[in-house]
Amino acid sequence: MTEFDYKTCTGCSLLCEDILFPDEDSISHAKNLCRKGLAHYQALFVERTGPLIEGKEASIDQAIEKGAEILRNASAPVIYGWSNCTLEAQMAGLALAEKIGAFVDDPSSHCEGRLMEMLLSGRIPSCTLDDVRHFADTAIFWGSDPSSTQPRHLSRFSYFPRGSKRQKSYEEERTCIVVDVRESSTAKLCPTTTYRVPPGEDLQFLEALLAVLDGKIPKFGDKKRMIELGSIIKKTEYGVIFPGPGMLISLQDKMDRFEDLLRRLNEITTFKVLPVTEQYNSRGFGQLLFERTGRTKAVKFSPSGEAAAGPTLVEAAKEADAILVLGADPLLDLPAGLARAFAAAPLIVIDPRRSLTADLAQVVIPAAISGLEGGGTALRTDGVKISFEPLMKSEQPTDEQILTRIMEAI
Amino acid sequence: MVSAMEIYMLLPKTNCKKCGVPTCMAFAVGLLGREKKLEECTPLFEEKKYEAKLAKLKEIVAPLESATETGLIIHPEKCFGCGNCVIACPVNVAAEPTRCGAGLGPEGDRVILRVEDGVVVANNLEECKRFGPNRVLCNACTATCPSKAIEFV
Numbered sequence: 099m100t101e102f103d104y105k106t107c108t109g110c111s112l113l114c115e116d117i118l119f120p121d122e123d124s125i126s127h128a129k130n131l132c133r134k135g136l137a138h139y140q141a142l143f144v145e146r147t148g149p150l151i152e153g154k155e156a157s158i159d160q161a162i163e164k165g166a167e168i169l170r171n172a173s174a175p176v177i178y179g180w181s182n183c184t185l186e187a188q189m190a191g192l193a194l195a196e197k198i199g200a201f202v203d204d205p206s207s208h209c210e211g212r213l214m215e216m217l218l219s220g221r222i223p224s225c226t227l228d229d230v231r232h233f234a235d236t237a238i239f240w241g242s243d244p245s246s247t248q249p250r251h252l253s254r255f256s257y258f259p260r261g262s263k264r265q266k267s268y269e270e271e272r273t274c275i276v277v278d279v280r281e282s283s284t285a286k287l288c289p290t291t292t293y294r295v296p297p298g299e300d301l302q303f304l305e306a307l308l309a310v311l312d313g314k315i316p317k318f319g320d321k322k323r324m325i326e327l328g329s330i331i332k333k334t335e336y337g338v339i340f341p342g343p344g345m346l347i348s349l350q351d352k353m354d355r356f357e358d359l360l361r362r363l364n365e366i367t368t369f370k371v372l373p374v375t376e377q378y379n380s381r382g383f384g385q386l387l388f389e390r391t392g393r394t395k396a397v398k399f400s401p402s403g404e405a406a407a408g409p410t411l412v413e414a415a416k417e418a419d420a421i422l423v424l425g426a427d428p429l430l431d432l433p434a435g436l437a438r439a440f441a442a443a444p445l446i447v448i449d450p451r452r453s454l455t456a457d458l459a460q461v462v463i464p465a466a467i468s469g470l471e472g473g474g475t476a477l478r479t480d481g482v483k484i485s486f487e488p489l490m491k492s493e494q495p496t497d498e499q500i501l502t503r504i505m506e507a508i
Numbered sequence: 509m510v511s512a513m514e515i516y517m518l519l520p521k522t523n524c525k526k527c528g529v530p531t532c533m534a535f536a537v538g539l540l541g542r543e544k545k546l547e548e549c550t551p552l553f554e555e556k557k558y559e560a561k562l563a564k565l566k567e568i569v570a571p572l573e574s575a576t577e578t579g580l581i582i583h584p585e586k587c588f589g590c591g592n593c594v595i596a597c598p599v600n601v602a603a604e605p606t607r608c609g610a611g612l613g614p615e616g617d618r619v620i621l622r623v624e625d626g627v628v629v630a631n632n633l634e635e636c637k638r639f640g641p642n643r644v645l646c647n648a649c650t651a652t653c654p655s656k657a658i659e660f661v
Contacts, residue, residue: 102615116613129624130613132589136626231611245590245654253591258652259611260601268596268652283654287592 106486107131108469109138111375111479112227112248113486123490132249139489142470145452150462158463162500165422165446165461166507172420175200176443178411181377182425184474185483187497188383191424192390194505199401201414202387205426206380207395208411209343210373212353214384215394217371222360225338225370226480227254232261234370236334238275241300242342242374245283248479251374252284256340263336273330277303278344293319293327300348304355307331311362337369375479377425378469382477415439422446424465424497427453448500465497472496510568512536518561518568520551540661542572542579572661578638579661580630580649587627587657593649594621594628599635621649628658 105117109132118129125139149161156164169175177200180188195202206214216222230237237256244251252258257274260267268274276285276292277300285292295303299318306316310328315321331337339360349356363369375381384394391397391405398408408414415421415436421443429437430453445459450467466472471492475485495503516536523531527548529538538544546569552558575581591613594600600608603618614622620632633639637646638660650659 114613116607116615118613118615127624128626129615129622130591131626132591132623133626134588136589245588249588249590253595254611258592258595260609286654286656287652 105489106469106484107135107138108378108476108486109135110248111378111380112250112254113378113476113478113484114250114254115484115486119489125489134249139470141451142467147449147452147456147462147464149464150456150459152460158495161461161463162503163507165463166504168420168444168446168461169194169198169422169504170508172198172418172444174414174417175420175422176414176418177202177422177424178204178428178440179424179426180204180383181206181375181380182468183379183383183497184468184472184476185379185382185386186474187424187468187501188379188386190498190501190505192386194501194508196399196403196405197505198508199399199403200422201396201398201408201418203396203408203411203414204380204383205377205428205431206375206384209346210375210380211384211395213341213346213371213373214381215388216353216357217373218385218388218394221357222371223364223369224372224480226482227256227372227478228482229370230338230372231255231259231264233263233336234261234338235264235271236273236275236330236337238277238337238339239284239374240277240339240341241279241344241346241348242340243278243282243284244340244374247342247374247376251340252287256338257287273334275327275330291327291330293323295319295348298348300345301352301355304349304359308355308359308362311366331363332366334367334369337363337367339369339371340374341371342374372480379476381479381481385477385481412436412439415443418443420444420446422448423455423459424448424501427455429454429458448497450494463500464494465500466492466494468496472498474498510540510571512540514568515539515565518565519549520555520558522551524551526550539569540572542575542661575661576630576633578633578636578643580633580636580638581659581661582628582630583657583659584627585657586655588655589623589626589628590654591623591628592652592654593658594619594623596648596652597621598646598648599637603635 107114107117116130120127149156149158151164177195181204217224258268264271274288279297302318306318309316310324316324388394396408397405416439428440446461447456447459448463448465449456450465456462470489473488519532521532527535529535552562600619604614637644
C-alpha cells in the first residue's frame with residue numbers, strides 16, 4: 099500500500115493506474131494524465147445528456163420504460179457499442195441480448211475483431227504488456243500509431259521503461275520498428291527503422307519479410323533495408339508485434355499469411371502479438387463474447403438464448419426494428435450507408451454525453467461515465483483485468499444498473 | 509530553433525570588439541547561450557543602416573528569453589503528455605527508480621519533468637545535467653519527444 103490514492107484512467111485501453119488528483123472532487127493539476135485522458139476527464143462537465151423520449155424531456159424511469167417497451171415489441175433487435183462499458187455492464191447487456199434474442203456487434207469487429215478471434219483461440223501467441231516491459235527487445239508497430247491511440251504505450255511498456263531483463267532499455271537493448279503508410283508520431287522516434295508501405299500493400303511487405311527470413315531476395319521495397327530488417331529480427335530474443343487497423347484493414351482476409359509469418363518468426367526466435375485497441379474495454383467485450391459463444395463479433399442470439407454466427411452488421415442493421423446503442427456513436431463512426439441504416443431504425447441510446455446518435459435517438463437514457471462516476475472492472479488491451487473505483491460520487495445510474503432495469507421491465 | 513549562424517548573419521560583422529568579445533561570431537554564440545544581451549552590441553542600435561537587421565534580430569531572439577535556466581523550452585500546444593521524456597530523463601530515473609524506471613509516472617517532487625494536466629512541466633531545474641557551468645549536454649528528453657514539444661536553445 100502506498101500513501102497515494104491512485105486512480106485509473108479509462109481514456110484508452112491502456113487503463114493507466116497511476117493517475118493522481120491532488121484536489122479532491124476536481125480534476126485540476128492531475129498528475130501523469132496524458133492529453134487524451136485529460137480530455138476524457140474534462141468531458142465530465144460538458145454536453146451531458148438528460149433522459150429524453152422523442153426529443154422531449156422525461157424522467158429516467160419513463161425513458162427506461164419506453165426503451166424496454168420498444169425492445170419488447172421488436173422482432174429483430176440489435177445491440178451495438180459495448181467497448182466503452184465495464185465488464186459488469188457487458189455481462190448484463192449480454193444477458194439482455196440472450197433474453198430478447200438480439201444481434202450483438204461492436205465497433206472493433208471490422209478491425210481488431212478478426213485478430214482477437216485468432217488470439218483468443220490460441221492460433222497466434224500473445225503475452226501481457228508487463229512481459230513486454232520485462233523481456234521484449236524488439237517492438238514492431240505495424241499499421242498502428244500508439245502515440246495517438248494509446249499515448250503512454252511507449253513510455254509505460256514497450257520502448258522507454260526498464261524491465262527485469264532490459265535494464266538498459268531504449269538506449270541499448272530495445273529496438274522500435276514502425277511499419278506504416280505515413281510518418282506517424284511514433285515513426286519520428288525511430289527514423290532509421292521506419293518502413294513506409296503504400297496503402298493496401300501490407301501483404302507484399304509481409305511476403306517480402308517472409309522471403310528475407312528464408313534467405314531469399316525480397317521483391318518489394320528497398321531490398322537492402324528489408325534485409326536489414328531481417329537481420330534485426332534474427333538477432334531478437336523476444337519480439338512483439340503490435341498490429342493496428344492500418345495492417346488489419348490492408349490484409350483483409352489474408353490473415354492466414356500473418357499466421358504463417360508468426361509461425362516462421364517463432365521458428366527463429368520468440369515473437370508475440372498484442373493488438374492496439376482503442377476503446378478502453380474493447381478487449382473485454384471480445385473476450386467475454388468469445389468465452390460465451392466462441393466468436394468475438396457479429397453474434398445473433400435466438401429467442402431461446404442460443405448463440406449463432408449472425409449476419410453482417412449491414413444486414414442486421416437494415417432489418418433491425420430496434421437498435422440499442424451503448425457507449426458508442428455509430429452514426430459518427432460508421433460509413434455513411436451503414437449509418438443511414440442505423441438512423442432509419444428506432445434508436446435507444448445509453449450514453450453519458452450528447453452525441454450525433456443521441457441527437458437522432460428516440461429514447462436517450464443518461465448514464466454515469468465509467469471510471470469517473472461509476473466503478474467496475476475492465477480488461478486492458480493485453481487481457482489483464484483491472485478494477486477501478488469511481489473518482490467522484492454521482493446520482494446517475496451506471497450502464498449496468500440501466501441494463502438490469504431494462505431487463506426487469508421486459 | 510535559431511542557430512548561431514543565423515544570428516551572425518544579422519550582426520554588423522565588423523568585429524569591432526565593443527561588446528567585449530573578439531568577434532561577431534563569438535557574440536552570436538554568447539547571445540544564443542544567453543550570456544550576452546543584444547543591447548551590448550552598441551553599433552547595432554546607434555547606426556541607422558542596421559535598423560532592419562535589428563528588427564529581425566529582436567524577432568528571432570525573442571523565444572530565447574522564455575527559455576529556462578537550462579535552456580529548456582516547452583511548447584505546451586505541441587505536447588500530448590505521452591511521458592516519454594519523464595521516463596527517459598536520467599535524473600528522473602535516479603530520483604524514483606521504482607516508478608520512473610519502471611514506466612510509471614512519478615509521485616514525488618524531486619523529478620525534473622512530469623506530466624501535469626496533460627502536458628509536460630519542468631521543475632527542479634538545478635538538478636538537470638545541463639544546469640550550471642559544468643553542464644553535460646544531455647538530450648534524453650528532447651530526443652525522445654515524438655512531437656518536438658520540448659527543445660533546448
